[in-house]
Amino acid sequence: xxxxxxxxxxxxxxxxxxxxxxxxxxxxxxxxxxxxxxxxxxxxxxxxxxxxxxxxxxxxxxxxxxxxxxxxxxxxxxxxxxxxxxxxxxxxxxxxxxxxxxxxxxxxxxxxxxxxxxxxxxxxxxxxxxxxxxxxxxxxxxxxxxxxxxxxxxxxxxxxxxxxxxxxxxxxxxxxxxxxxxxxxxxxxxxxxxxxxxxxxxxxxxxxxxxxxxxxxxxxxxxxxxxxxxxxxxxxxxxxxxxxxxxxxxxxxxxxxxxx
Amino acid sequence: xxxxxxxxxxxxxxxxxxxxxxxxxxxxxxxxxxxxxxxxxxxxxxxxxxxxxxxxxxxxxxxxxxxxxxxxxxxxxxxxxxxxxxxxxxxxxxxxxxxxxxxxxxxxxxxxxxxxxxxxxxxxxxxxxxxxxxxxxxxxxxxxxxxxxxxxxxxxxxxxxxxxxxxxxxxxxxxxxxxxxxxxxxxxxxxxxxxxxxxxxxxxxxxxxxxxxxxxxxxxxxxxxxxxxxxxxxxxxxxxxxxxxxxxxxxxxxxxxxxxxxxxxxxxxxx
Numbered sequence: 001x002x003x004x005x006x007x008x009x010x011x012x013x014x015x016x017x018x019x020x021x022x023x024x025x026x027x028x029x030x031x032x033x034x035x036x037x038x039x040x041x042x043x044x045x046x047x048x049x050x051x052x053x054x055x056x057x058x059x060x061x062x063x064x065x066x067x068x069x070x071x072x073x074x075x076x077x078x079x080x081x082x083x084x085x086x087x088x089x090x091x092x093x094x095x096x097x098x099x100x101x102x103x104x105x106x107x108x109x110x111x112x113x114x115x116x117x118x119x120x121x122x123x124x125x126x127x128x129x130x131x132x133x134x135x136x137x138x139x140x141x142x143x144x145x146x147x148x149x150x151x152x153x154x155x156x157x158x159x160x161x162x163x164x165x166x167x168x169x170x171x172x173x174x175x176x177x178x179x180x181x182x183x184x185x186x187x188x189x190x191x192x193x194x195x196x197x198x199x200x201x202x203x204x205x206x207x208x209x210x211x212x213x214x215x216x217x218x219x220x221x222x223x224x225x226x227x228x229x230x231x232x233x234x235x236x237x238x239x240x241x242x243x244x245x246x247x248x249x250x251x252x253x254x255x256x257x258x259x260x
Numbered sequence: 261x262x263x264x265x266x267x268x269x270x271x272x273x274x275x276x277x278x279x280x281x282x283x284x285x286x287x288x289x290x291x292x293x294x295x296x297x298x299x300x301x302x303x304x305x306x307x308x309x310x311x312x313x314x315x316x317x318x319x320x321x322x323x324x325x326x327x328x329x330x331x332x333x334x335x336x337x338x339x340x341x342x343x344x345x346x347x348x349x350x351x352x353x354x355x356x357x358x359x360x361x362x363x364x365x366x367x368x369x370x371x372x373x374x375x376x377x378x379x380x381x382x383x384x385x386x387x388x389x390x391x392x393x394x395x396x397x398x399x400x401x402x403x404x405x406x407x408x409x410x411x412x413x414x415x416x417x418x419x420x421x422x423x424x425x426x427x428x429x430x431x432x433x434x435x436x437x438x439x440x441x442x443x444x445x446x447x448x449x450x451x452x453x454x455x456x457x458x459x460x461x462x463x464x465x466x467x468x469x470x471x472x473x474x475x476x477x478x479x480x481x482x483x484x485x486x487x488x489x490x491x492x493x494x495x496x497x498x499x500x501x502x503x504x505x506x507x508x509x510x511x512x513x514x515x516x517x518x519x520x521x522x523x524x525x526x527x528x529x530x531x
Contacts, residue, residue, distance in 0.1 A: 029366040032376070044379035056469040063471055071307055128306055128480060130464050132370065134299035135308040136480050219468045253371035259465025260378065 049257035056259075058187050062218035065126045070201060071137040074129070076208035079168035079180065082228055087167035095212040100196075104163070104233035107154035114198065114212050120144045123195050131222040132254065141216050143197035147190045149232070155186075159234035162189045163241060164215055167228035170248070182226040183238050183246040183256070184217055193218040196229060221258035223249045267434055269522035271400070277391040278517055284387060285494065287380040288455075290364035292491060293357070294373030300344075300357030302488055306479035314485065319345040319355035326355055381459060388452060395448075404436060405445055411438040427508045430527025447497050451490050458487035 031037065082088070090098040095114050103109040124142040146162070166180035188194055196213045198205050205211045210227025217224045224247070238244065243251025250256045270278075301313035314333055319326040328344025330337045341347065346359035360366045364376050395401040411418075418438050421427075428437055436444065460466040461473040461483035477483040505513045509523075516522035 032365040032369070032372045038375070041375040041379040044375070044382050047382055048378060052463075052465040052469070056465055060468045062464060062468045063474060065306070069306065073310070075308075075310065128464075130462070130480060132298070132374075134295065134462075134484060135301075135303075135310070136306065138307050219465050221464060249371075253369075253375075255371075255374070260460075260463035 045255045045257060048255075048260055052257070052259045053187070056219065058190075059192065060219075061193055062127055065128065065138050067126065067140070069126065069138045070140060074137045074139045074200065074209065075131075075135065076206075077131060077133075077222065079170050079227065080208040082168040082207075083172055084167050084169065084179075087228065087230075091207060091211065098212055100213060100229070101231035102149060102153050102233075103231070104235050105156040105159035106234050107156060108152070110149075110153050112149075117144050117196070117213070118198060120148060123192070124199075125193055125195070125216070125218070127193070127216070127218045129222050129225070132249075132258065140199075140201050141195065141197040142199035142202075143195035143213070143216065145192065146194045146196060146215075147192070149196070150189060150234075153234075155234050158236045159186070161185055161235050161238050161246070163233045163235055163238065163246075164226040164229045165231045165233065166226050167230050177242055180226060180228070180248045181242065182215065182224055182248065183235075183241075184215075184220075184224065188217050188220070191217075191219065219259060221260075223247070223254065224258050264526055265524045266521050267524055268520050269516040270520050271398075272520070273391065273394045273398070274400070275517055275520060277387050277394075280383070280387045281391075284380050284384045285498075287364060287376055288384060289491060289495065290362060291373045291376035291380070294363040294365065294368075295370060295377060296488065297357040297363060297368065298370045298373075302485040303481040304478065304485060305481055306474070308481055315488075317343045317357035326353060381456075384452075385456065388456070391448070405441050405448075407438045407441045411441070414438065415442075422504075425507050429525045432527070433524050443497065443501075447494065451494055451497070454490050455487065455494070458483045458490065462487065 097113075099111040099113050100117065101109070101111050121144070122142055123145050124140065126138060126140045129137050129139060150162070161183045162185075163183045164181060166182075169175070169179045171178060184194070193216065195216050197210075197216050198213055200206065200209050205214060210229075213229045214227040215225050215229055235241070238246040238256075245251045246256040247254075299308075300318070301308070301310075301316040303309055303313055312334070313331070316331045317339070318329050318331065320329045326345050327338065328340040328342065328346060330339040330343045342359060343357060345353055345355050348354040348360055354360060356368060363373070365372050395405070415438050422437075422439055427433070457473065458477060460470075461477045462480055467474055467480065473483070474480060477486060512523050
């Protein structure tokens with residue numbers, strides 16, 4: 001009898017403990033749900049951005065590596081082959097008729113073909129690409145400094161952000177508003193290592209890595225470096241654009257300032 | 261025989277920063293495992309050699325099912341149900357490094373994990389700075405933590421006493437023993453600051469501002485690996501620390517870290 005009761009009690013205890021730990025752990029999940037929790041946690045992003053901007057001079061360069069450091073295979077993440085019909089048509093014909101549009105808060109909107117971009121002064125850099133997931137690859141990039149393009153179109157004084165609209169739609173929803181986009185501030189836009197790359201590892205930029213043009217923002221994480229850039233727009237604020245947080249991953253909860 | 265005496269053991273600063281650190285490190289650990297799960301493999305050097313991580317928690321195909329496998333320097337171990345693949349609350353096989361039960365949030369959510377991690381990283385910095393500056397300024401470091409030459413020379417005896425779970429009484433119990441001093445020094449002045457440095461070395465922004473971080477730590481992926489190993493070291497410290505608290509008078513220890521008051525058992529008469 002006492003043995004049975006003991007068993008009973010033990011069963012009760014085990015079940016009780018299991019239920020309590022489940023409640024506690026499920027609580028860990030729900031802990032992240034209330035909007036005010038997100039708001040409080042988000043305040044750290046601003047502190048991080050302001051601190052990093054204070055410690056990081058606008059012209060300080062990300063480390064550049066040597067040919068010997070190049071990754072044997074530069075990982076292609078996210079979209080690797082956009083399904084957009086217009087993009088596919090351009091890709092099939094080697095982007096010969098493709099043009100990059102630059103507009104928004106600029107004095108002289110511009111459309112440039114790949115050949116015209118290649119004819120402009122270029123910068124080549126071997127840099128480390130840090131993915132938000134945690135891995136790093138080293139690649140060699142050649143492209144047009146974004147600052148050179150901005151100088152040509154002449155930003156209006158109220159322009160504060162540069163927005164990059166891309167051809168890829170990671171979840172292939174077929175909707176324009178779900179396509180990839182990114183934005184950076186003027187500090188990064190004019191940084192010497194911020195380029196629109198058309199070559200990777202001495203080859204024409206492969207489709208998996210963002211052909212015809214991908215952005216490089218070397219002092220931030222990989223998701224800032226939009227692939228398949230189709231047009232560029234200078235704007236005074238990002239709040240009204242799509243999800244309002246300044247980028248595809250940002251709208252899904254990632255930080256706009258991706259310096260860490 | 262001497263009387264049982266109650267002393268004031270821990271200052272307010274030590275008590276407050278200690279408990280803030282308990283909360284902060286718990287959140288950092290759990291959100292850190294969430295972040296690790298986004299790419300559950302570690303490498304040495306600047307970049308990721310995807311074919312040969314030095315450590316990985318993988319889900320590997322095994323017939324019709326997947327099995328959790330942990331790989332360390334090329335040696336694989338079956339860790340199914342814990343690391344690499346485990347069962348989630350709904351009873352489905354969940355392919356990820358650390359199981360849902362120890363990550364924050366529980367479900368897979370890298371962006372939320374990062375928000376928790378960086379917010380609490382700032383609290384960790386402020387709390388740690390407050391403690392370190394106070395320790396230096398108040399003499400806590402010199403008075404309570406720095407071991408004397410004499411103490412260091414008797415470290416062997418102290419290790420044996422600890423292994424036998426014999427704890428100091430009387431006058432001797434009023435101070436930390438040499439093993440306590442050394443472990444607290446290592447944690448507060450080496451491991452925890454190293455967490456911060458290796459964390460910053462993973463930031464492309466901080467690497468551009470302080471390239472020395474990369475040189476000192478051996479590259480970004482090495483820094484990530486050191487971050488992981490140091491965190492593991494802190495987990496081991498906490499396990500031993502909690503064990504010692506339990507076996508050396510749990511209520512007395514807890515009370516001293518809450519109210520500051522600590523009872524000293526009288527020393528046995530010398531025979």
